[in-house]
Amino acid sequence: MKLFLLIARNVRRSYVRSGLTVLGTMVLVFVMTLVWSILAFLGDAMAEKSSNFKAIVTERWQIPSQMPFAYADSLSQGAATKPDDVRPTDSMTWQFYGGTTEKGTRTRENTVFAFGMQPSKINTMMDDLDSLPAKEAAELQAVIDKLESNRQGLILGRDRLAALKKQVGDRITLYGINYKDIDLEFEIVGTVPAGRYDNNAFFNRDYLLAAIDQYNDKHTDPHPLTEKSLNLVWLRVPDAETLRKVTAQIDSSSDYTNPQVKCETQSSGISAFMEAYSGLIWAMKYVLSPVIFVTLALVIATAISIAVRERRTELAVMKVLGFRPWQLLLLVLGEATLLGLIGGGLSAAATYVVVNIVMGGLKFQIGFFAAFFIPAAAIGWGLALGGGAALLGSVMPAFAARSVKVAEVFSKVA
Amino acid sequence: MPAKPIVRVKNVHKFFTRGSERLDVLNGLSLDVAEGEFLGLMGPSGSGKTTLLNLIAGLDRPSSGEVLIGNDRVSAMSEGQLASWRTRSVGFIFQFYHLLPVLSAYENVELPLLLLPLSSSERKKQVTTALELVGLTDRMKHRPGQLSGGQQQRVGIARAIVTDPLLIVADEPTGDLDARSADEILDLLGELRQALKKTILLVTHDPRAAQRADRVLHLDKGRLVEAAEVVG
Numbered sequence: 001m002k003l004f005l006l007i008a009r010n011v012r013r014s015y016v017r018s019g020l021t022v023l024g025t026m027v028l029v030f031v032m033t034l035v036w037s038i039l040a041f042l043g044d045a046m047a048e049k050s051s052n053f054k055a056i057v058t059e060r061w062q063i064p065s066q067m068p069f070a071y072a073d074s075l076s077q078g079a080a081t082k083p084d085d086v087r088p089t090d091s092m093t094w095q096f097y098g099g100t101t102e103k104g105t106r107t108r109e110n111t112v113f114a115f116g117m118q119p120s121k122i123n124t125m126m127d128d129l130d131s132l133p134a135k136e137a138a139e140l141q142a143v144i145d146k147l148e149s150n151r152q153g154l155i156l157g158r159d160r161l162a163a164l165k166k167q168v169g170d171r172i173t174l175y176g177i178n179y180k181d182i183d184l185e186f187e188i189v190g191t192v193p194a195g196r197y198d199n200n201a202f203f204n205r206d207y208l209l210a211a212i213d214q215y216n217d218k219h220t221d222p223h224p225l226t227e228k229s230l231n232l233v234w235l236r237v238p239d240a241e242t243l244r245k246v247t248a249q250i251d252s253s254s255d256y257t258n259p260q261v262k263c264e265t266q267s268s269g270i271s272a273f274m275e276a277y278s279g280l281i282w283a284m285k286y287v288l289s290p291v292i293f294v295t296l297a298l299v300i301a302t303a304i305s306i307a308v309r310e311r312r313t314e315l316a317v318m319k320v321l322g323f324r325p326w327q328l329l330l331l332v333l334g335e336a337t338l339l340g341l342i343g344g345g346l347s348a349a350a351t352y353v354v355v356n357i358v359m360g361g362l363k364f365q366i367g368f369f370a371a372f373f374i375p376a377a378a379i380g381w382g383l384a385l386g387g388g389a390a391l392l393g394s395v396m397p398a399f400a401a402r403s404v405k406v407a408e409v410f411s412k413v414a
Numbered sequence: 415m416p417a418k419p420i421v422r423v424k425n426v427h428k429f430f431t432r433g434s435e436r437l438d439v440l441n442g443l444s445l446d447v448a449e450g451e452f453l454g455l456m457g458p459s460g461s462g463k464t465t466l467l468n469l470i471a472g473l474d475r476p477s478s479g480e481v482l483i484g485n486d487r488v489s490a491m492s493e494g495q496l497a498s499w500r501t502r503s504v505g506f507i508f509q510f511y512h513l514l515p516v517l518s519a520y521e522n523v524e525l526p527l528l529l530l531p532l533s534s535s536e537r538k539k540q541v542t543t544a545l546e547l548v549g550l551t552d553r554m555k556h557r558p559g560q561l562s563g564g565q566q567q568r569v570g571i572a573r574a575i576v577t578d579p580l581l582i583v584a585d586e587p588t589g590d591l592d593a594r595s596a597d598e599i600l601d602l603l604g605e606l607r608q609a610l611k612k613t614i615l616l617v618t619h620d621p622r623a624a625q626r627a628d629r630v631l632h633l634d635k636g637r638l639v640e641a642a643e644v645v646g
Contacts, residue, residue, distance in 0.1 A: 406468075
């Protein structure tokens with residue numbers, strides 16, 4: 001306790017140096033918190049769940065998956081045909097439609113990536129949207145009702161709406177990117193709650209199917225994506241045993257031979273999809289994170305080394321008074337660790353508040369994840385990272401303090 | 415001079431090496447200091463005064479020979495034993511005071527007591543007594559930067575006596591003070607010596623300071639060259 005008070009007083013000795021050390025720690029912990037939050041989110045998404053999980057049905061041999069829409073109904077039932085076959089508790093289909101608001105010109109601002117699906121599934125099957133607080137859930141239900149009643153409705157994420165410089169009620173035309181020559185006219189009927197879908201859009205799948213039919217009626221050759229418009233089917237199953245049975249039903253069905261399909265857990269599906277980003281994720285884990293940690297330790301080591309050098313006489317006096325070398329070692333380690341803990345804790349807490357509450361998530365597109373949030377555990381990461389790096393960085397200066405030779409110091413003073 | 419020696423330095427040699435060069439600082443020096451004696455050590459720079467003080471105070475070890483303080487063989491102690499011994503047995507007064515700038519006068523005086531198994535109330539009693547003895551009870555909450563040089567040295571003296579040590583060593587305690595403050599500090603040392611019956615070793619270049627001692631020893635090139643009884 002007495003030593004801690006001395007540590008606290010020494011930290012207050014130079015507000016500028018302590019402040020700069022804390023600031024440096026905060027900046028690096030901020031970057032590290034963002035990186036780790038993304039990694040933790042992806043890790044969680046790719047981790048196997050034990051119950052109430054989702055399975056994905058995709059084309060077996062090709063990415064991106066492109067299946068005929070004729071698969072949709074039976075796959076949504078888990079290929080159940082007999083009375084005793086197992087059925088999923090819920091399901092949804094995804095049909096991706098990318099378009100721009102200006103024909104022939106594609107920019108970050110004018111591009112919309114939209115999920116074509118059954119409106120009623122938006123708030124029962126979409127991650128996060130299926131577990132909203134009551135007020136937000138009611139608001140979303142009202143928007144979904146509009147989409148049910150207006151086949152040309154479009155629900156936009158808030159950032160996308162802002163990027164397009166549009167408002168709810170406006171009408172827009174999207175010129176197809178993947179569905180070449182199939183342009184869709186929409187009325188914006190609402191927005192999704194702030195979060196991971198801020199840059200996405202949702203529309204009624206029936207509108208896309210009708211547009212494909214209309215194209216085929218007007219052209220001699222069918223649209224190239226006519227038999228490839230179903231991208232994913234999602235199934236909700238209560239447990240692993242049900243999933244195993246559903247997978248067996250789909251695998252043994254003769255209805256899905258051209259192309260063949262596969263059924264896997266959401267985490268496996270996401271892992272396979274994220275394989276394309278494995279290099280980026282590897283670099284974040286094994287290059288960026290260690291570099292930040294070492295930089296942080298060096299920043300703290302420099303500041304503490306200067307402090308120890310300036311205080312050699314004082315440390316010598318403490319030795320003269322009877323302080324043991326290990327007590328001086330602890331004093332220096334304690335000062336550095338205290339600064340690291342303050343900087344790390346403050347930074348992680350501030351990052352949590354700013355990213356989650358002020359910014360509504362970190363907008364960083366990886367695969368179909370558009371926004372990331374800082375988990376509450378990040379406060380613990382910040383403390384551990386700041387404290388750990390400070391402890392590591394202060395080992396050498398602490399040993400220098402421990403080894404101060406009293407006679408040498410005073411011969412120089414005199 | 416009282417007969418019973420409390421400091422015994424027996425045939426002490428001390429040398430340092432710089433590269434391949436050997437520097438002999440003390441050459442077979444022997445010295446006894448009686449309990450309650452006020453001893454002055456004088457000599458030119460490099461004569462070995464501070465080295466001798468460091469050996470007696472347990473801050474350094476002799477290359478050969480023995481240093482005994484009371485019943486403790488200081489020259490044979492480990493670094494850890496020396497640290498503990500210093501806290502209990504020696505009070506230091508420095509030329510440049512060397513107070514910790516982040517601590518108040520009270521906290522600076524309390525610092526060596528933190529290393530002893532004392533309760534908070536015991537520490538408070540001892541610190542208050544020490545500050546009363548040096549006449550600084552009204553400045554106990556001041557930081558060193560808020561005190562004059564003379565006041566800082568008084569705090570340094572209070573820190574030196576707060577553990578009730580056997581021996582007080584003072585290395586040029588008036589060297590950084592004006593004449594008036596120096597006299598006040600020397601008066602205070604004299605009063606403390608009378609009141610507490612402490613043994614005091616004073617290293618100084620100042621003949622006026624040396625005059626306050628019972629006995630003055632002169633060192634030159636690591637040897638005692640002269641001893642003089644000083645009256646008063």
